[in-house]
Amino acid sequence: METLTNNSTLRKTDLIFGREHDTLSLLKEALQREKDEIINELIESGLRGRGGAGFPTGLKWKFAKSAPGNEKYIVCNADEGEPGTFKDRIILEKAADKVFAGMALGGYVTGARHGIIYLRGEYSWMRNSLLLKIDDMNTAFKQLGLDFILEIRMGSGAYVCGEETALIESMEGKRGEPRNKPPFPVAKGFNNKPTIVNNVETLVYALLISHLGAAAFAAFGTEQSAGTKLFSVSGDTPQAGVYELELGMKLSDFVAEFGDGDTKAVQVGGASGFCVPRRKFDQTIIGFEGIPTGGSMMLFNSHRSMYHVLHNYLEFFVEESCGQCSPCRVGCQQLLLGIEAIKARKKPASYLKELIRIADTMRLASKCGLGQSVGNAFDSIVEEFKEEIIY
Amino acid sequence: MEEFALTKIVNHHGTEREKLMPILQEIVDKQSYLSDDDMVKVANALQLSAAEVYGTASFYSFLPTQKRGIYVIRVCKSIIARMKGSQEVLQAISDQLNLKPGETTADGLFSLEEVNDIGWSDHEPAMLINDKVYTDLTPEKATRIISKYLEQASQSKLSFNPTQN
Amino acid sequence: MQNIRLTINSIPVEIEAGKTILDAAKKAGISIPTLCHHPDLCVAGNCRVCVVEQLGARTLQASCAVPVSEGMEISTNSAKVQRARRDILELLLSEHRSDCVNCYKNNQCELQELAAKYVFSSSELIPLPALQHYSIDASSSSIIKDDSKCIRCQRCVRTCSQLQHISALAVANKGSEQKISAFMDKPMANVVCTNCGQCVNRCPTGALTERNYITEVMHALHDKNKHVVVQTAPAVRIALGEGLGFAPGERVTGKMVAALKQLGFDAVLDTDFTADLTIMEEGTELLTRLKKVLVDGDTQSALPMTTSCSPGWIKFIEHKFPEFLPNVSTCKSPQQMFGALAKTYYAQKRKLDPANIVSVSVMPCTAKKYEADRPEMRDSGFKDVDYVLTTRELARMIKMAGIDFSALADLSYDSIMGTSTGAAVIFGATGGVMEAALRTAYEIITGREVPFENLNIQPARGMEGVREAAVKIEGCEDNWKFLEGAVLKVAIAHGLTNAYKVMQAVKEGRADYHFIEVMACPGGCLGGGGQPMPTSAEIRQKRAEAIYAEDAGMPLRKSHQNPEILAIYDEFLEKPLGHQSHKLLHTVYVERDWN
Known part of the structure; x- marks a missing residue:
């Protein structure tokens, strides 16, 4: 961890990309633990869905585990379509194995034996390389004695399929129209079977938390916004890219780091998020106590209309x-x-x-x-x- | 698409409703769009109505039901893309191919479209040509890329031939 | 199932688990506006007009889609709800071409009704239809589709898939481009549409309407050189009242005849007459097929035989199961038999030039319009049926003519071709053709009446989607000894989804029926696409009761007893399946694509 300035609330971290993990040994280690122990660890960690909606991940897994039925699914929502977000692209390029292991862990914990990656059509260029990795992973799961198999399904260019029930409709071969809720996917999802839909990033953190422990994760961030999160930074910034930052930072500190010196507004959370003007940078917290976000941060300087x-x-x-x-x-x-x-x-x-x-x-x-x-x-x-x- | 090619795709995936997307996606991979006849055949194989197949396909931007070129150029039009000059890039391609967004060249080689965020806000302007990504575009760079495709097409004598599928 | 307790507008309600907030409100006597909701269809939850406020919930809830839960506190009239409801209606109105005074559905439009109730000042919103390139699809003989009036509630789409297993209409595109569309937005005339009109029955606005022939018929009535005959289908007399202020299930046969006479029809005749004739022809056809298969070992004659009265069913089987077209009875529908006879037999008897006869029918059905337009239906040498009106159109004409319908004294049908039996009346209900056929066929075979109390073949009745019955044939007359001891297996299906199930079972060899009755519409013709709106299971049940009451009250209840039937065979047709019958009363079918 690196502190940029003494007073800044912005801290760059490196949980996801920074360390060389042997992903399979992390998974192996997790598979030794009791399922409920892992669920509790997740709940205690305070991890909330990283796609933007922020549902507590541990609870979701708990509901899915207790949902009746032998046939369950865990779905990785790789349909990031929110304008200005591209973090899942980077994760899938650099740390796909952790995503897949996170899915396997979720499968182990909840009883889902089938993992599906729903990849947005705009990312079809990475499909073949992911397929190779999936083959390796499926072989590895077998060797670990884990009854779990991964497959990939493609989207075809529809933003709304990032909504979990629309995504499920799409996987069923239909128009991606969101369903009425309840029932929620953890009760009735894909093919009406209990289905956990997690964001790409969430799955990686779930795996890491099982290794690091709840406390280590919760040591980052704030009480309501535990841990760290990936941010996609774009627009009028000299350093567009993906950054893992501690949650709960002040927007002013973020702008101080990433702005071009002339930032007049930041759109936090993409087109479906909020626009924060300069005069409010100082009072805006990025996190569940302030503006929760899937991580799209678009900076606009004073030239922009x-x-x-x-x-x-x-x-x-x-x-x-x-x-x-x-x-x-x-x-x-x-x-x-x-x-x-x-x-x-x-x-x-x-x-x-x-x-x-x-x-x-x-x-x-x-x-x-x-x-x-x-x-x-x-x-x-x-x-x-x-x-x-x-x- | 010829019957045997389509049957092969359907047989490969299966005929459950949940196989509809993979089937349509593969047809589009192979011939850039879904013809009326393809949709009818898929509908028959999956015990759906043609309207349902059309209804599903037309929901998705990447499953066109009107003729498309062999190369579909999709230029991102997100706000970030616009800020970084995507319109100049689009204009350059448009001038080069004499093609407006939404159109296909007469030789059936290229279609040009503007699409919503393709996930490259860190490297806009960006575009997809079929499933290849090109980023950090300038009008000059885009023109060079298109020229390569044109070269490649003329070398392999690739052009749209209505008797071939 | 356990009960759930909740409050709606502070009124405590107790209701079974699994019911929706809307159900609970209804139980508490609280009305919530709806548009996409329809009692015959699955929940959509897409119009959002029915939103209510749930204490503690961040957003409003669609009451049609959200199940009740213990302790819920619901408000259907909070400021939030009132504002949202009005905004949603204004949004829908901005999308809808509100050409109300000129609209065919003026005063019968659910959107208009809600607007009258909840929107009482002009909206600032920008009208959207002007910005879209809408055109009206009038290609179909039966149905007119006007997208500029569509509010995308998808009732038609759910009807077409859920009730009819066709999905000629589907939802296409997304966002602002989203629309209800046939395959590739083709004209309705060029797709799998069966013209059943069930979508028309459920469309809340003027987006889907029947093609009406009111003007053409009025014109003919005013033409002194024309002799205008009208036939009325069995299911019209038990539903017409609904369009004229009567409650569902009230029979208005005599008033209807009187009204038609006042409208100026030269002869008011009855499709029931040709329904009886259908029984003679179709019953004989069935027995002939049975004999050929069972005795002669003929492999060409196809069993099971299916009925052919329902033009929606005919178009469905032509598209979906063309390999079974030889199984369909070659009998024309009663409407078309009537049409062919009106310009031949009737013309001769009344000494009229058939060229001057205008043949009009009043049907509970929109598909009949298409049927009348089929090129095969010109065996009289003319278009056998010139204009088909729905029950709704007739109600409208009666109102236009200023007739005080409820004050009319009952009149009887004219003769000839106006006499009928109870067997013909029940054609209007699902199972009715089967029951009528059995009443006659059993008696032909055995010389005795069907062994059911008061001729009421209860297993053929009811609203179960698919019903089966088996009749053991004992004590045959000499000619029919080959059927001795045979068990005649029959099936009845109504609604094309049920027809699909039955035909799929036949196709897969899971069923060994001899005779299948299919009606395209839920409940049979009484639930037809041309009947007064609204429709629901309760309304259809009331209409069915009316039909069976009409039958029970008839002096004659078996088709072969109809004296006019005996006369027409004697004077004109000779015998069932005879040469003249073959020419005028039977038809052929066309194989069609499924797209």
Whole structure:
């Protein structure tokens, strides 16, 4: 661990990439332990889903373990489609073995004998190399006496498939439309069987926690946001890339490290996340007590038009909404057309109020996280950069 | 796609509904898009209606149901891509191939599309050509890449031939 | 199953586990608006109009989709709910081409109804239909599809897959491009659509409607040179009332005849007459096939034989099981038999030039429109049936004409081709053709009535999706001795999903039926795609009860007793399956692709 400045809350760490682990021996070691012990370790570690939604991983595994039935699945959600995120790409390039071992561990703990990696279609270039690694892993599982087999399924370009029930629908050969919940996947998921869907990064941390122990992980971060997390840093930064950072940092410290000296806003969590303006950098904590995030950090300097940023996000949602539920399908279109109409003076500035109300209804009434989070970027950009939106 | 080639793909994957995506993906891998006839055949094999196969395929950006070129160029249009100059890159390719986004060249070689985030915000502008990635693009670099494809195509006399699948 | 206790608007409710918040609200007498919800269909939870607030939940819950849980505290009218509900409706209205006054569904539109209730000031939102390239698909003889009025509730899609096993309509594309589409967005006329109209019955807006022929029929009625005959199908008389203010299950046969006369039809005749004729032809066909197979060892005659009255079923089997087309009875449907006879037998008897006859039918069905348009259906030398109206269209014409329907005195059908039996009336319910056929065939074979109390063949009745029955044949007349002791195995299916199950069993050799009745629509014709809306299992049950009551009240209840039937064979057709029958009453089928 390296402390950059004495006062900074930003700490770069190296749990995932820094050490040369013998992944199989980590797995072997974990397989010696009681299943409940591992679950408890995960719960105590405070590890929460790293895709952005933040459900406690240990609890998810616990529910899946206690779900009745012999046929269970563990799915690695490698469909990172959130604008500005690319951390899973780096993990799968550099540490795929840890992901796979994490899945096997989850399988061992929950009774799932089948692991499926759902890889986004945009990453099909890495499919063949992953397949080779999967072959090796499957052989290794056999040698370890572990009844677990991995396979890979491809997405085909649909952002909403990152939502776990949409992902399951897609794996079943259907349109990736999110399901009604309950039931949740841990009860009824893929082919109606109990299914654990974990983010790529989460699986790696789960494996590492079984090795390092809950305390070592929880020593990082804060009480509500235990541990470390990968961040995808992009935009107006001299050092775009993936960084593992301790959770709970102040955004001002993050900007001090990664900004170009002229950062006017940071979009935390991608298009579905929040836009934080410069004046709030100091009061913004990155973590579950502040802004929880899947790790997309897009920096914008003072040359950037926040209207263009918002417009780009809304275009994205208009295209990538699955389209089944009315608040999201129609709401996204209305928000986009609405800001265009205000810009073109076809609607008065006061129409923004209507749009904020629509965004709030989308937050309250949409079927899944996609529609529910469109208002995050919308509200935060409109509120902080009203002039740029109107004029 | 010829019947025997398609049958081979279906037999390889199986006929359960959950095999629909892998089957469609493989057809697209081999011929860039799904023809009406392909979808009907897959529907029959999987005991689905053609509308259901079409409905599923049309949900996914990478399962086109209209004719595409042998090389599908997908330029990222995320906000980061735009900030880093993706529109200039797109324009350069467009000028070079005389092709607007959404179109396919007359010889059936290239299609040009703009797509949502492809996961390379650390190296934008970026594009995919089929399943190869090209990053840190400039208009010049993109032009050079396309030229290589053109060269390669003329060497192997690759062009779209309607009698061949 | 254990009960769950919850409160809705502070009212305590107790309901079985597994039920939804919407069910519980209904139980508590609280109404929640819905759009994508339909009692015949699986839960979708996509329109979000039914959202309610659950204490402690971050977001609102779709009450149609969320199961009740112990101690839930639900509010259906909080400020949050009211605002969201209104916003959602405004969003849907912005997506919908609100051309209400000109719309065929004006006043019968569920979206309009909700708008009237919950949206009472003009919306600022930008109308979306103008920005899309919508066109109206009027290619089908039966169904018109107008995407600009579609609110994507997917009821039609669920109907087409769940009830009908066709999926001619599916959801295509995503995001703002998402739409309800046939394969590759082809015109409805060029896809597997069976024209059953069940989607029309369940569409909450004007996006899917029947192709109506009201103007054409009015025009014919006003043309003094035309003799306009109308036939009414069995299931019309027990449902027409619903479109005119009567409760489901009220029979309005006499009033309907009176109204048709007031509308100016020159003769009001009955499809029931040709339903009886169908029994004569189809019953004979079945017995002939049985004889050929069982006695003559003929391998060409296909068994099981299936009925052919339902044009939705015909189109389905043409697409889905073309290898079984030889199994379908060659009998035309009662509508088409009637049409062929109207311009031949009827014309001769009434000394009319068939060229001046306009033959109209009133059907519970949209597929009948397509059937009438089939090129095979011109055996009279003319288009046998010129215009097909649905029950809904007739209700509308009655209203347009200012007829006070409830005040009408009952009138009887005209003759000829207006007399019928109870056996014909029950054609309108699933199992009815089977029951009618058995009443006649059993008597032909044995000389005795079917061994069921009051001729009511209970195993053929009911709403079970697939029903089977076996009738042991004993004491045969001399001609039919070869059937002595044989067990006649029959099956009945309604709704094409059930038809698919039965045919799949036959195909895989899992079933050894001799005779199968199939009706494309749930409940049979009484649940047809041209019947008044709404529809539900309860409504269809009431209509079925009405049909069986109508049958029970008829003086004659067996087709072969119909005096007009005896007369037509005597004067015109000679005998069942005779030369004239073959020419006018039987047809051929066409193999079609499944796409």
